[in-house]
Amino acid sequence: MAFTAKDVQALREKTGCGMMDCKKALTECDGDMEKAVDFLREKGLAQQAKKAGRIAAEGAVLVYEADGVAAAVEINAETDFVAGGDLFKELTLKVAQVVAEQNPADVEALGNCALDGKTVNEAVQDLFLAVRENIKIRRFERFEGNVGSYVHGGGKIGVLVNFDTTAEVAATAEFKTLTKDIAMQIAAANPAFLDRDSVPAETIEHEKGIMISQMKEDPKMANKPEQVLAKIVEGKMGKYFSEVCLLEQTYVKDGDFTVGKYIESVAKKLGGDIKLVKYARLEKGEGLEKRSDNFADEVASMMK
Secondary structure (H helix, E strand, C coil), X not given: CCCCHHHHHHHHHHHCCCHHHHHHHHHHCCCCHHHHHHHHHHCCCCHHHHHCCCCCCEEEEEEEEECCEXXXXXXXXXXXXXXXXXXXXXXXXXXXXHHHHHCCCCHHHHHCCEECCEEHHHHHHHHHHHHCCCCEEEEEEXXXXXXXXXXXXXXXXXXXXXXECCHHHHCCHHHHHHHHHHHHHXXXXXXXXXXXXXXXXXXXXXXXXXXXXXXXXXXXXXXXCHHHHHHHHHHHHHHHHHHHEHHHCECCCCCCCEHHHHHHHHHHHHCCCCEEEEEEEEECCCCCCCCXXXXXXXXXXXXX
């Protein structure tokens, strides 16, 4: 019995399985939809449709770095138990290597990249079959050039940094220490922007508006002229920039420096120029809804 692309799509909607799995099932079952559903269930694939609605907010962010390329990948699972397992971390690291070496355009393209004789999507499906939890590749970052990286907490936070400098400077041990130190700073302090030039004008005006409103609520400040309040706000904005801009933050390992001044000091010592071009900070589950059901609720839901 022949089948069409619409049949493949219909089977996918029924089971929640991948397109290639649905096509294979229809081929094996001569286009019979019901037999194809059973085929996928027997293979353990259709069960993922029921689990796909579960929140996958745990997981890991791991980094692969080699030959002037660094990649960080976040893959999510439902529980810390699975995310902390060797199979999960092995897959996450392999996917990070795929990102570094094959440079996919986005997560969808990453799923179709080759990994150990299959696609990344198929490797994720294999892990699902092994652990029976919803597994999702959420995002990735990839930098080329003079790069550095850091992973905190065994996969809780992954950081990439990208510098502009000479090959001679980049080859030194001091520079490699610098890249690690700055990546650790980013992990710890979570800056929102690289420098004050990176802060959008609307964000600056919004912060100034909040500061003025706060001062007008203060009886000691409320009657001061607008120009005086504006001058005070300008002073307060300096503190704001020092909190949210990486290069203006106090350097965690030496409070006598800002991050920018620390980079300058290393550059001077090495006799060259070093400029931090960009960075990426991925924290597992950041912005995702967390599971709120307790054990009793989970047991009750299983008994329905």
